[in-house]
Amino acid sequence: MERISWNQYFMAQSHLLALRSTCTRLAVGATIVRDKRIIAGGYNGSIAGGEHCMDEGCYVIDNHCVRTIHAEMNAILQCAKFGVPTSDAEIYVTHFPCLQCCKAIIQAGIKTVYYAQDYKNHPYGIELFEKAGVKTVQVEAEKVSFDESRQEKHDFIEELMNELEKNGTNQELLKAYKEKKDKLFNP
Ligand SMILES: [Zn+2]
Ligand SMILES: [Zn+2]
Numbered sequence: 001m002e003r004i005s006w007n008q009y010f011m012a013q014s015h016l017l018a019l020r021s022t023c024t025r026l027a028v029g030a031t032i033v034r035d036k037r038i039i040a041g042g043y044n045g046s047i048a049g050g051e052h053c054m055d056e057g058c059y060v061i062d063n064h065c066v067r068t069i070h071a072e073m074n075a076i077l078q079c080a081k082f083g084v085p086t087s088d089a090e091i092y093v094t095h096f097p098c099l100q101c102c103k104a105i106i107q108a109g110i111k112t113v114y115y116a117q118d119y120k121n122h123p124y125g126i127e128l129f130e131k132a133g134v135k136t137v138q139v140e141a142e143k144v145s146f147d148e149s150r151q152e153k154h155d156f157i158e159e160l161m162n163e164l165e166k167n168g169t170n171q172e173l174l175k176a177y178k179e180k181k182d183k184l185f186n187p
Contacts, residue, residue, distance in 0.1 A: 030092065030094075032110070
């Protein structure tokens with residue numbers, strides 16, 4: 001059994017949160033962590049009780065959806081709402097934060113931004129992060145398997161392949177199958 005790293009674990013949480021996004025322009029998730037504990041999470045969506053972009057369409061002004069509160073802001077505001085300190089915390093985001101969120105992250109005292117993918121990384125945002133001593137770290141997604149019957153599937157395919165070999169299936173085809181199988185199970 002392989003143990004998932006903290007970075008992969010917290011980033012997976014942000015990817016999961018992104019699936020809750022209601023703004024159709026971009027699905028983003030953010031997780032705030034302190035001392036290896038999740039203290040808040042957020043996703044791209046409208047104010048509580050407001051209409052959703054996915055129902056009403058986005059409210060676009062100057063090419064921005066003004067209805068949406070960004071995932072990072074939602075996570076920070078959740079801390080504000082419940083009085084949870086964000087000083088010296090870390091944030092895991094699915095996309096590099098926009099300029100407004102960069103500023104909010106700095107003001108909240110967050111010290112490290114882990115992000116999965118670049119997204120129109122704003123040069124001024126990067127500059128502000130550098131000035132404020134906020135570290136940015138890209139976290140590459142590893143394939144994490146939640147498949148409970150993975151071993152059974154693996155064994156079943158092996159069994160089928162052994163049968164194929166016994167029945168004289170041509171070697172080239174067998175080799176191609178084996179490569180496919182290895183790719184599936186050893187990413
Ligand atoms: Zn929207
Ligand atoms: Zn933002």
